[in-house]
Amino acid sequence: MPKPLLLHRPAGLYVRFRVPTDLRDRVGSRFLVRPLRQAPGEAARLAAALLDMALSNAFRSMRQGGGVVDIDKLLKDAENAFQLTIGGVRLPNGAHLTNVRIDTPEDERQFHALMAAATPTSSSQGAKKAVAVERRKEDLLSALSATHLADLERAGRDKKTVLESRHSLMLLRGIVGDIPTADLTSDHCRQFFDDVAYWPRHATKRPEFANLSVREALAKAKTMAEPLPAAATLNKHHQRLSTFFNWLKKNKHLTENPLHGLVRQDKDDAEEETGRAFTQEELDAIFEPTAYVAWAAKYPHRFWVPILALCSGARVTELSQLYVADVEVINGIPGYHINRRFPGQKLKNKASRRFVPLAQPVLDAGFLRFVEEAKARGQVRLFPQLPNNDGGGFGKQMSKQFSAYLKKRGVTESGLGMHAFRHTLATRLARAKVPLQTIGKITGHKGEQGTLGKFYIDEPSLQERVEALACFDSGGLRLGELNSLFEHKLDIDSQCEN
Incomplete structure (x- = not known):
């Protein structure tokens, strides 16, 4: 059983648990820390014990092959039970x-x-009751939100979808109150969108918002001049609430969807800015041989995922979830499938299904040799050290590790991370006059004439994509030399261990 350690911090009382050594790769962390939201004393120790018990059961399930365990939800449920x-x-x-x-x-x-103190002394009917409960618990927003989320899980919805829906419904309840769902109106929805525009980013992870209710956090955020959310973020809240309200209507808890009275922002005006490309100076700093090899030597995914991202523009989750069997040679052209063929794989949209040819710099770096070695070892996933415990995708840990590396290399701009490789490839191919539709077939974007969503290897365009990738200018980066240094570093480390 993991032993809880109580931590006294300025933001309040926290509890820390050490993750067992054999589960750290799957959990993605050495420690788990949670706020207790209790004053020091018996209540805090009891809350910590409940979390301790929940974690012990989760670890036991993971060791027995119980599959994906959503540890964040598990701890939240244990906290709510108290x-x-x-x-x-x-x-x-x-x-x-x-x-x-x-x-x-x-x-x-x-x-x-x-x-x-509030009870009158008269003998009236009101005085005979100390308190009158006004609402049936099962009709409240909290109860029906929980039922809706359970239905989503039962229907096999993506873990990330359920987590995001839980977040939106938590904010709704915090803003309008835990009212009977039958009382929900379009005015409640307007109140929600007026207030949620001030919700601070990553509020649950920031100590200044710890132990605050939704209302208190919103009030504090307004005084801090927090950046307003993108229009796309508000539209995601709109979509999640609409799904919930339609579910309420189908289950006869509502007669109409209260969002129908609101005008949703036009989709084209709600395109979210997703960042920028890396500059050549930043690429030089990232792939500086000594620093890159030293950082990447710990795990193969650290070496290969950034290189693949640079030379293909693929999303970090798409690369992190690759299986060995995804790498194939089609018509003499080596590449990899981005699809949903194996357990745990996910796609952002229909246009994401594609076959990506391997650019020559990736071949020069020895990627196919790495794949053959993984196959000889009997590996199933190409990068098995990347976990997906919460169902949010295999790319989460890769993103965190790469972001930390960026900061060490002096690339500190907020929001800049793995996604910048996607911008880098698309921008440089466009400068090389590669047609946008060809770029879209490589990166998995929608084409100019609509969605490129119907998946097919599209063999007639394979050579076209190979020629397009040959136009990519890395600015003089020598990825082939990186692999020689990488393998040399691994040989030295292996000798030291022996």
């Missing part, structure tokens, strides 16, 4: 309280004292 929230009560003196949260015995004592 809390009780009363959605709404009206005291006998007419005072109306909503979202009363009782976490500790002291909270319960104070709440009973409040009810006693």
Whole structure:
């Protein structure tokens, strides 16, 4: 059983658990840290014990081959099991309280004292009841949100979809209150979008917002001049809420979707800026041989994923989820499939299905030899050290590791990461006068004439794509020499271990 360590921080009380050595690659971390949202004392120790028990069960399941374990959700459920929230009560003196949260015995004592003080001395019917519960628990937004999310999981929706829906519904409940869903109106939706525009990025991970309710976090964010979310982010909230409201309507909890009264921002105006290309100076710093090989020597994915991204513009998740069997030779042209053929693989959209030829610099770097060695070892996935425990995709850890490396190399601009390789390839091919539709077949973008979504290897255009990739100018980067240094470094490390 992982032993909990209580941490006293300025933001409050936290608990830390050490991840067992044999599970760290799958979990992606040495430690797990969570806020307790309790004052020091018996209540905090009890909350830590519940989290401890939940983690022990999760680790046991992982060791027994229990498949993907959403540890974040597991710990959240354990935390919620320790809390009780009363959605709404009206005291006998007419005072109306909503979202009363009782976490500790002291909270319960104070709440009973409040009810006693508010009780009139008359013998009226109202005085005979200390409190009148106004709403049936099963009709509240919290209860039906939980049922909806369970239905999404039961239907096999992507883990990331469920997590994002949970986030939007949590914000809705925090903004409009835990009201009966039958009371939801278009005015509640307008209130939601007026307020959610101020929701701070990564609020749950930032100490300044720890232990704050949604309302309190929004109020604090407004005083901090937080950057407003992109229009695409607001439209994603719109889509998740609409899915929930339509589900409520189908299950006869609502008569109409309250979002129907709101005008959604035009999709074309809501295209989100996804960053920029790397400059040549940044590429030189990233692939500086000594630094790159030293960083990449720990795991093969650190060496190959950035090189593949640079020379193909593929998304980090697409590369991180590759299986050995995805690498093939078609009509004499080596490349790899980006598809959803094997467990855990996912696609962003229909246009993402494609066969990507390997550019000559990747071949020069010895990628096919690496694949053959992986096949000889009996590997199934090309980069098995990248985990997907929460179902969010194999690329999450790759992105984190590469972002940390970027900062060490002096590339510190906020938001710049693996996705910049995608911009780099597309930008440089466009400068080389490669047609946009050909670029789209390489990167998995939609073409000018609509979606390139119907997957086929499209053999007639394979040579066209090879010729297009030959136009890519890496600015003098010598990736073939990197592999020689990389293999030499691995040989030295192996000798030292022996």
